[in-house]
Amino acid sequence: MKKIFLCLVVLTSLIAAEAPLGVNALSVEVRTLLSQEMLSIEASMQRIFSHIVAGEYEAITREASNIQNSFILKKELKASERKELHSKLSSAFIDLDRSFHETAGKLANAAEFDEKENVSKYYTQMTNKCVQCHSTYAKHRFEKFHD
Numbered sequence: 001m002k003k004i005f006l007c008l009v010v011l012t013s014l015i016a017a018e019a020p021l022g023v024n025a026l027s028v029e030v031r032t033l034l035s036q037e038m039l040s041i042e043a044s045m046q047r048i049f050s051h052i053v054a055g056e057y058e059a060i061t062r063e064a065s066n067i068q069n070s071f072i073l074k075k076e077l078k079a080s081e082r083k084e085l086h087s088k089l090s091s092a093f094i095d096l097d098r099s100f101h102e103t104a105g106k107l108a109n110a111a112e113f114d115e116k117e118n119v120s121k122y123y124t125q126m127t128n129k130c131v132q133c134h135s136t137y138a139k140h141r142f143e144k145f146h147d
């Protein structure tokens, strides 16, 4: 019995060490930064949509570059906050965030060279990444995404 209990304790701590805690475990400061970044990204995506349909490519480049550089991990995070992000969020989350910001960079480039089709393509890819991340990691916030 004692052995089983011990096994359970070891197993639970192993799982705890493996499974990142997720967004809900972030400190108020870091979570506020994340939330601010999200709200500004959303507003920017809406402006980009208007610029796409108006053929305003310079404005798209500007907006998309801002999104690319707003990468929460690149921000002026204190070393302790950066550490917190990496310990509490899974590497899959961080990779998805990184890939989202890279796509913003591709959109900025495409717009710089007036590549209409690529502009639409990367805008759609970015939108898909919002959905992918929210439906995986932010179901607590976007309850319509369920399994």
Ligand code: HEC
Pocket: 023, 031, 034, 035, 036, 038, 039, 041, 042, 045, 093, 094, 096, 097, 098, 100, 126, 127, 129, 130, 131, 133, 134, 137, 138, 141
């Ligand atoms: C890599 C993951 C990830 C990507 C990519 C992502 N989000 Fe989010 N987003 C989140 C998480 C996690 C939350 C919930 C944060 C929380 O609960 O504090 C969130 C919350 C939000 C919110 C609510 C913010 C608030 O405080 O009310 C908005 C709006 C939002 N995201 C917009 C977007 C848009 C628009 C995109 C794409 C252009 C996007 N997000 C891409 C992870 C992501």
